[in-house]
Amino acid sequence: MNPATHTPEHFLWSFADGVGTVTLNRPEKKNPLTFESYAELRDFFRALVYTPEVKAIILTGEGGNFCSGGDVNEIIGPLTEMDMPQLLEFTRMTGDLVKAIRHCPQPVIAAVDGVCVGAGAILAMASDLRIAAPDAKTAFLFNRVGLAGCDMGACAILPRIIGQGRASELLFFGRSMSAEEGERWGFWNALIEADDLLSEAGKWAARIAAGPTFANGITKTQLNAEWDMGIDQAIEAEAQAQAICMQTEDFRRAYRAFIAKEKPVFEGN
Template sequence: MTEQAPRIDPDFRPLPIPQPESFRYEERDRVGVITLDRPDRYNALTFAVYRELTDLFSVIDRRSLDPDGARALVIRGEGKAFCSGGDVEDIITRLFDRDMEALLRFTRMTGELIHAIRRCKTPVVASVKKVAAGAGAVISLACDLRVMGRKSFFAFLFPQVGLSGADMGASWLLPRVVGLGHASELLLLGDRVYAERCAEIGLANRVIDDEDPAKVDEAAFELALAIARKPHFATRMTKTMLQQEQDMGFGDAIEAEAQAQAICMQHPDFKEANDAWLAKRDPNWK
């Protein structure tokens, strides 16, 4: 149910991070930064972006116990926007000629990305500038925290183009973030929801003045950096439990948390926190 405290293998070799061609990835101060890099298209998604993003999150999850690996992630868009959804030319117009089997392969592929983000035990912060629409809105929704520019908006616009608002896991995730009533409104109407309203209903964790869009990215990075400086095994366990307990009854959740906490108590970070407090120094997380 929960992960065990790791045993350090002296022969451990971390998995290499794949070098994506459709976006950028770098690590700074133990924070991995994913940059969607099509600013002229408001960072619209292509088939390649979907596939490579899914692969990247899967690898980051598997190497998250690498002593030198990223401890938190930021996903952002190059330029003024976060992500405007699927690219009309690269994806949307190419779907009209597909049969049911081919369409299902595509919709399952998009869902795999959201599943990979949620399954990844490394916490993810979305930096939402200007627009997070369609698939871009769901990608941000799948992240653990969202920082929004004051003039930015979400748009779960699927109903406005003749599609179900229940796409890529949105109808599972959104009620758990904002409640069923707000989720119903957002997914049935598909209207723009601006940052202040997002903050009111719990969709935005931070709202930042965005006359300079770079300030939003900076705030998202600082939030991820604050997470990265926490004991990583504990943050991994926290995200794991937040995800797993969504499908549990209360009694099962209490038992799962008892097991998770007992496992954390076996990890050297638990004793290190106490030793650092007694010595009046900063802890040295393992």
């Protein structure tokens, strides 16, 4: 699969000028996920590792909502009939989607409007940058359906974004987090009016795509890898990573542009 040219079955995809947009597209149900869409999204983000022409990703939803989580009839109902091996196969697959988002080198920008709950909240959480409309409602509502809050990496990733106490509140209560709370807590990077949300996400993505994309991929890799490093190990890892980036043409381009008093034009190599 080449994401740049792939035509997906279970979501919309557009690509231009280095920026790809993934749009969840079941607006009549507020864009829920199914077994099939989980799997296709997982495979799609995995393939981005091998697609350097894609430099940034926008993840959004159609029809004024982001994602209402797992489809009640197409996922939740069948799960109640499965045995343990089947359930574990499903939960590992959903976790693999988060891994794929985190491990693709392209920064992922979630542009969120309206409902963003359950697995939808996880998709926003797994993204690198998050912007939301002022009416966005986000809930990690797993305990409201009799499940633990530890879903798809939530107990590892969410506390790193908003802190242990606030993450505990959302995961134990399953309550909705308002957009204002989310911005104040650091979950949202910015709140943007709904009519301007995709336009602003496009500006952010274009800025990333115009940057040193090889180096941006290294930054994302190190942000992931340094979660469980000691400070000495992290400093050494960054020394090695930066030395690699210093061998790129983009580094030389930036130097030549500085000497010439020009703006550097990066090419990602």
